[in-house]
Amino acid sequence: MSELREILGVRHPILLGAFGGLSSISLTAAVSDAGGLGAYGLYGYDGERIRSTAAALREATDRPFALNIWLPMGDEVEPGPQHTVFAQALEPFYEAVGVDVPARPERYLPSLDEQLGAIWDAAPAVLSVVFGVPSAEIVEEAHRRGIRVVGTATTVEEAVALDAAGVDAIIASGSEAAGHRVSFLRPAADSLVGTFALVPQVADAVSVPVIAAGGIADRRGVAAAFALGAQGVQVGTAFLRTTQSAATDAHRAAINQTAAGESVLTRAMSGRLARGARNRAVRAIEASGTIAPFPMQNWLTGKFRAAAGEQNLGELQSLWLGQAAPLARLDDATAVFDELVAGL
Numbered sequence: 001m002s003e004l005r006e007i008l009g010v011r012h013p014i015l016l017g018a019f020g021g022l023s024s025i026s027l028t029a030a031v032s033d034a035g036g037l038g039a040y041g042l043y044g045y046d047g048e049r050i051r052s053t054a055a056a057l058r059e060a061t062d063r064p065f066a067l068n069i070w071l072p073m074g075d076e077v078e079p080g081p082q083h084t085v086f087a088q089a090l091e092p093f094y095e096a097v098g099v100d101v102p103a104r105p106e107r108y109l110p111s112l113d114e115q116l117g118a119i120w121d122a123a124p125a126v127l128s129v130v131f132g133v134p135s136a137e138i139v140e141e142a143h144r145r146g147i148r149v150v151g152t153a154t155t156v157e158e159a160v161a162l163d164a165a166g167v168d169a170i171i172a173s174g175s176e177a178a179g180h181r182v183s184f185l186r187p188a189a190d191s192l193v194g195t196f197a198l199v200p201q202v203a204d205a206v207s208v209p210v211i212a213a214g215g216i217a218d219r220r221g222v223a224a225a226f227a228l229g230a231q232g233v234q235v236g237t238a239f240l241r242t243t244q245s246a247a248t249d250a251h252r253a254a255i256n257q258t259a260a261g262e263s264v265l266t267r268a269m270s271g272r273l274a275r276g277a278r279n280r281a282v283r284a285i286e287a288s289g290t291i292a293p294f295p296m297q298n299w300l301t302g303k304f305r306a307a308a309g310e311q312n313l314g315e316l317q318s319l320w321l322g323q324a325a326p327l328a329r330l331d332d333a334t335a336v337f338d339e340l341v342a343g344l
Contacts, residue, residue: 003209003231004169004209004211004231004232007148007168007169007209008037008064008125008126008148008169008232009064009125010032010035010036010037010063010064011035011036012034012035012036012337012341012344013036013211013231013232013233013344014031014035014036014037014222014232014233014235014337014340014341015031015036015037015039015066015171015211015232015233015234015235016028016031016036016037016038016039016234016235016236016239017039017177017178017179017213017234017235017236017237017239017240018039018040018041018066018067018068018128018130019041019179019236019240019245019246019320020041020042020043020044020068020070020179020180021041021043021044021302021318022041022240022245022246022247022320023039023040023041023246024244024245024246025040025053025056025057025060026060026244027239027242027244027245027246027333028040028057028060028061028065029057029060029061029063029065030242030244030332030333030334030337031239031333031337032061032063032064032065033061033063034333034334034337034338035063035337035341036337037064037065037066037125037126038057038061038063038065038066039065039066039067039068039126039128040053040057040065040066040067040068041068042067042068042069042115042119043068043069043070044109044110045110045115046110046114046115046118047110047114047115047117047118048118050067050115050118050119050122051118051121051122054067054118054119054121054122054124055122064124064125064126065124065125065126066124066125066126066127066128066150067119067122067124067126067127067128068127068128068129068130069112069115069116069119069127069128069129069130070129070130070131071112071129071130071131071132071133071134071184072112072131072132073131073132073184075293075294076108076109076294076295077108077292077293077294077295077296078107078108079104079105079106079107079108079296080104082292082296083104083296083300084104086290086292086296086297086300087101087102087104087300088101089288089290090285090300090301090304092284093281093301093304093316094303094304096304096308096313096316097304097307097308097311097313097316098307099303099304099307102299102300102303105299108295108296108298108299109295116138116141119147120141120145123145123146123147124147125147125148126147126148126149126150127142127147127148127149127150128149128150128151128152128171129149129150129151129152130152130180130182131182131184132184133151133161133162133165133184134149134151134165134167135165136165136166139165139166139167143166148168148169149166149167149168150167150168150169150170150171150211151165151167151169151170151171152170152171152173152182152213153170153171153172153173153202154172154173154174154175154181154182154183154188154191154192154193154198155183155185155186155191155193155198156198156201156202156205157185157186158183158184158185158191159172159202159205159206159210160205160206161185162206163205163206163207163208167208168208168209169208169209169210169211169231169232170202170206170208170209170210170211171210171211171212171213171234172195172198172199172202172203172210172211172212172213172230173195173198173213173214173234174193174194174195174196174197174198174199174212174213174214174215175192175193175194175195175214175275176194176195176214176215176275176322176323176324177195177213177214177215177236177275177322178236178237178240178263178275178276178320178321178322178325179236179274179275179276179320179322180270180272180273180274181265181272181273181274181275188265188272188273189265189273192265194214194215195212195213195214195215195216195225195228196224196228198214199212199225199228199229199230200228200229202229203228203229203230204229209231209232210229210230210231210232211230211231211232211233211234212225212228212230212232212233212234213233213234213235213236214322214323215322215323215324216233216234216235216238216324216340217235217237217238217324217325217327217328218238218327218339218340218343219339219340219341219342219343220343221233221324221327221343222340222341222342222343222344223343223344226343226344233340235336235340236322237255237321237322237324237325237328238324238327238328238329238336238340239333239336240252240255240320240321240328241255241256241328241329241330241331242329242330242331242332242333242336243330243331243332243333244332244333245333248309248312248314248317249312250312250313250314250317250319251309251314251317251319252330253314254277254279254314254319254321255319255321255325255328256325256326256328256330258277258319258321258325258326259326260323260324260325260326261323262277262278263275263276263277263278263321263322263323263325264276264277264278264282266278266282266286267291267297268281268282268285268286268291268297268301269281269282269285269297269298269301269305269318270294270295270297270298270301270318271291271292271293271294271295271296271297271298272294272298274318274320275320275321275322275323276318276319276320276321277319277321279314279315279316279317279319280315280316281301281304281305281315281316281317285301301318304316305317305318
């Protein structure tokens with residue numbers, strides 16, 4: 001445990017999950033100020049937005065924090081003629097929130113190089129990555145700048161690949177976890193290993209500290225993770241319900257009301273497999289059988305999801321949550337953090 005604390009520069013080896021699209025400055029800062037590692041997800045952020053976000057984080061906290069990016073897997077589609085077809089299939093959702101069917105953009109996502117350039121300027125304590133293995137160039141440049149690199153694995157094989165790449169720590173993300181399944185060696189549907197099975201096998205297979213994620217919401221989950229060989233934990237859903245998170249009231253209500261066995265793995269919202277509540281939008285999109293590939297689907301649904309969030313319409317949002325959702329408390333983030341610390 002002390003090794004991971006030294007690597008990350010924190011008092012307590014408790015990490016905030018990096019919510020792509022749901023991160024908030026206040027929650028990230030609250031976790032860092034409490035002695036853990038706050039994290040902020042940069043999915044879809046261009047260089048300018050990354051720099052302004054990092055500046056806001058530095059104003060909010062003087063403690064270490066992590067910035068998180070999605071690595072390209074090589075199968076991402078570019079805007080093309082199919083955009084209009086898939087957009088029209090979602091027209092009822094745009095109408096429901098009062099927005100126009102979105103026209104085809106020049107790009108769905110900023111380039112990795114643009115994001116990395118801004119991250120090097122921002123110089124966070126930690127760069128965390130999902131959906132792949134960072135290149136030798138990324139790891140070397142991060143280390144040259146004093147930035148630690150943390151990778152994320154959903155299988156033992158992925159963890160071994162990350163270890164070989166020279167990352168400083170590995171998050172072992174069990175299938176109970178909320179949000180996207182960040183598998184990259186095999187399809188996500190073929191990589192659904194639970195936290196209890198995954199963590200000890202990863203700990204046995206790699207040379208760097210392991211951080212357990214998935215199904216951890218209170219002191220009991222923390223204690224179990226350490227018994228399994230983890231040196232730290234990453235917690236998402238329990239923090240997502242706190243007052244400092246960017247979740248809407250409808251999203252917090254879904255976290256409270258969704259039983260462990262009722263969350264679902266779906267490609268409906270983004271084109272990639274993710275765990276959340278099965279609301280009206282998920283049911284309708286799945287029933288239609290018309291789901292665009294990533295990141296087209298994520299961009300298209302994002303246009304009505306954003307408006308639904310502003311209107312607090314939970315049935316049309318991405319209600320990401322994990323199987324430990326019933327354990328999450330509607331409370332201040334510091335109180336939730338203190339509960340987790342009690343399990344160390």
